[in-house]
Amino acid sequence: MIRIRTGNRWKSGRNLPGVSLAEEAWDALGIEVDGIDISRGLLEGRLLASLRALAEAVLGLVRDSRRSAQVDFPSGVVLLLSRRGGSALLSAVRLVRPSRLLFRDVEVDLGELAEATADSALDFLHDLQARSPSTARHPEVRGLLQDAQALRAHGLEPNPPGDEEAEASHLRRLPTAGEVPTLGFDLRDDDGRIAGYRDGDGLAPLLVRGHLYLHGPDGEELAAVDSIPFLALRDLVALAPRLIAPEEGESRIELPLGGPEPAAVVDLPGKAVSVLGRTLRLEPRELARSLLTCAVDFAAVLAARNPRLGAHPYLVDLREEARAMLRLIADRETEETGPAPAPARPRRAQGLGRPPAAGELRKVSLRVRWRAEVEAVRRVDAAEGKAWITHSGGITALGLADGSRQDHGFGLAVALPDRSGPALVLEEGGILRAVGRRAPVLWQHDSGLVELDARYRRWRGHAWLLVDRASLICLDLATGALRFRLDPPAAHRSLVAAAGPILALAADNGLLYVVDLERREVAWRKPLALGAIGIGARGIVGISEGGMGAEAVGFAADGTILFRRSLGVDVVGQVVPVRGGFVLGAVGDAGGEVLGLGDDGSLLFRARPVLGPGLPRMALAGRTIFARGSMGVCRIDRGRVRWASPAGPGGAPRIFQGMVALPGERLSLRDAGTGRELLTPGARDELPASDHLVVDRDGGMLAVDIHGSCAGLQVAGALAVIAA
Known part of the structure; x- marks a missing residue:
């Protein structure tokens, strides 16, 4: 019953x-x-x-x-x-x-x-x-x-035998010569589920019982565990990344072979595995290779027994994940592939701009030039006189000068050029469009993409773009043709930085890739997990974070390590290349900090204004640094704090006509020279919220709140004091 x-x-x-x-x-x-x-x-x-x-x-x-x-x-x-x-x-x-x-x-x-x-x-x-x-x-x-x-109202239909003969089978993977160690399996399908599988039958044919076997270097059987091999292999493939690149401080890993107790324990520092009281010396990476190879063979054996199983979604996931891990092992074993060109010198940051009045500014008033409404805002980016707003109803491009509007109702994401070029708009269904300043659509293709990074690197008529969080592609901007693609195996997120003909990609699979943009190929790769990267005149700087804090690692263009330096901070966020080195936004014991790092790895300065907890966000004007944290904002000149003042949480500071604009729940406008607030409390209350802020080179400003209210702002008047 x-x-x-x-x-x-x-x-x-x-x-x-x-x-x-x-x-x-x-x-x-x-x-x-x-x-x-x-x-x-x-x-x-x-x-x-x-x-x-x-x-x-x-x-x-x-x-x-x-x-x-x-x-x-x-x-x-x-x-x-x-x-x-x-x-x-x-x-x-x-x-x-x-x-x-x-x-x-x-x-x-x-x-x-x-x-x-x-x-x-x-x-x-x-x-x-x-x-x-x-x-x-x-x-x-x-x-x-x-x-x-x-x-x-059912009436049971007769259940005739299917087209396929559902026969019992006994499948086994034997030890393979040359594998040290070897993982094997057998399957006992007494009910004929494997042979009788039809499309849409679900997980049933994969849940047949059997054994997993662990063999030593000489072929001796060390362990045999009664289990469901599919489930056990699924768990083992998930553990493989920890064998390939152990987590910081991790010393042992238990391998579940499907039984009630772990049959094998891997000692990572000692490079050994203990199996039922016996200890064998081995490289954890070789054990990972054996586990992954067994998973690939398992999928192949089932597909050979019943070709329909070759497209089973769970079996495909197991096979492709194992193959990706095997490619990752191969990538780590073959680091060098060729020299990379020298990076270009960092561009000098633009200056503070001309203030709205001569003398020492005291008060500034703003007026609203135009308004627009969109749906709930997710992201705001700007390029070439337009603000591109990604919201819950699509994508809207607003002209910063006059508020002219262009809607893309099916838009999901937009990528804008680092200098000049068309906007790349990704729409529902994976349709990628190139939208020019004058032509509405230059080209469109079915790309199959899901996500775009906010910016792309333009080089020699090509767009280099991070897509789907982890992959790098190169598109011909004239036609949209795909010229290059890099899919870091087993990676879910990546970071990119570019300068001149060189691009660096740090993936969360623990590999750093350097791409030659001229030859459109990977120049070299290194096994190093990095949380932030930047490219300067002498090479690449990456930030490695571990149990002892953040460490800066410098690489030359050919992959040679130039330096390693402990920074004495916990986390590093922004890495901004400047003439002579890098500026780093970090978090230390006292909260937000700003560090100056030389091209040779020397620590040029360390500024600790009161910025509050969390990573500071920075904007540069020439050699001047403006940094904002959750509790304050400051100006740093040549490593020294010129002024610091309290400020609420919000986005990165913006340089605006000799002033510093601070987006947030209420817009704040500071004198760049003194840090003095230039908007009266009454004027700030009348202005719209500025959760997102875009500054136009022509003297305009766009404030966007999270609910979709947009306002184009302009300086209406300024009061300054001129010394006699």
């Missing part, structure tokens, strides 16, 4: 309107077989979506339109259903690592399962409509009602 019930917590939750109540009702599904709750409260999710998926799955089994089905829950638990004659087999697996089989092949009568599913769905719909009758109009509610009625 089987019973399916829904929890009652959703009934006592906050009152929601009908549609929201139907969509947001969250609770657990309970499955009882012969009075025993086999689900143990783990099948938790939105009840309407969960019951609809369960009803559709059971209906497919009843009508024999599928042999097996699965229902995914947000908790990472997957419920598997398969039909065998007039019975249904229920299994559940937790895919959140460490993976675990919760129960397997609990046999119930298919007719009783259909009736229990229909009863549970109808009971939920009755309770839902009792609380809010308007939920009956919700399309998902109507769909669940139709499925439940179909299950009530």
Whole structure:
């Protein structure tokens, strides 16, 4: 006997309107077989979506339109259903690592399962409509009602044998010569699930039992663990990055082979593995290679047994992740590929500009030139006299001079040039467009991209751009053709910096790549995890963060390490190249700090004004540095603090006509020479909020708040004192 019930917590939750109540009702599904709750409260999710998926799955089994089905829950638990004659087999697996089989092949009568599913769905719909009758109009509610009625009126179709012969099989990977050590597996598929798999059958064919074997260098079997190899290999592949590049201070890793206890423990500093009391010397990287190779072989063996499994999404994920890790190992073993050209000298930062009045400024007034409204703002960027606002309704380009407007309703992200060039707009569906200043669309392509970085590097008619958070591409700006792509293996995020014909990419897979923009190829790579990078006249500076604080590492253009220097701070944010070195925004014991680092790694200065906790944000004007933290703002000239004053939290300072504009909940305008506030409290209250601020070279300013109100501002008047 089987019973399916829904929890009652959703009934006592906050009152929601009908549609929201139907969509947001969250609770657990309970499955009882012969009075025993086999689900143990783990099948938790939105009840309407969960019951609809369960009803559709059971209906497919009843009508024999599928042999097996699965229902995914947000908790990472997957419920598997398969039909065998007039019975249904229920299994559940937790895919959140460490993976675990919760129960397997609990046999119930298919007719009783259909009736229990229909009863549970109808009971939920009755309770839902009792609380809010308007939920009956919700399309998902109507769909669940139709499925439940179909299950009530079901008649079991005969279950003929499929096109494929579901035969038992015994698959095994034997030790491979030359692998030290070797991981092997076998699969015992007594029910013929592998051979009988059809597209859409879910996880069932991957959950066959078997063994994982660990063999020594001489082929001796060191361990044999009864397990579900797919789940165990999935966990081992997730551990491989820690074997390739251990985390700071990590000394040992336990390898779960699928049994109740870890069968192997890796000693990272000692480069050894202990297996059931025996210790073997080995390189952790070689062990990782063996684990990953076994995962690739596992996918290949299953695909050879049934070619349809070659496209199984879970098996594809396992195979591709293992292949990416193997490429990462290969990249770390082959660092050097050729010399890179010398970087260009950093451009000198523009000056402070001409103040709105001669003498010592005392007061400045601003007026609103134009206004515009967009939806909730996500990001604001500016280039060539336009502000590009990414908001919840698309992308809007506003002319800074007159507020002229251009909307891209399907826009998701925009990349702007570091100097001049078209804007690259990414729209829904992966469509990438180049938008010029005069021509509306220069070209468009189906790129398959999901995200764009805010800026691209223009070099010799090509755009070098970080996409999808981790990958680097090169596009021909005239045609949009792809000329180069770098996908750091196993990377999820990357940082880029460029100067002249050289570009550096630091990926979170622990590798630094240097790309020659002229030859469009990787010049060299180094295994080093960096949290920030910059390129100066003599080479590249990267910031490595560890347990002992931040360390600056300098590289020449050919990859030679020039210096390593401990900075005595915890974290470094901005790395700004200047003539003679770099300016670093950092966090130390006293909060935000600003450091000057020479091209040779020498510490030129260390300024510690009261900026508050968190990384300071900086703007440069010539050799002058303006730094802002969560509690203050300061001016630094040649390493010395000229002035510092309190300021609330907000964005980076902006240089504006000899003044410093501070965006935030209320716009602040400071005299660059003294730090004095130039706007009266009344004038600040009348101005719009400036969560985002854009400054125009022609003397205009754009303030944008997070809700989408935009205002073009201009200096209306200024009061200054001239010494006699």
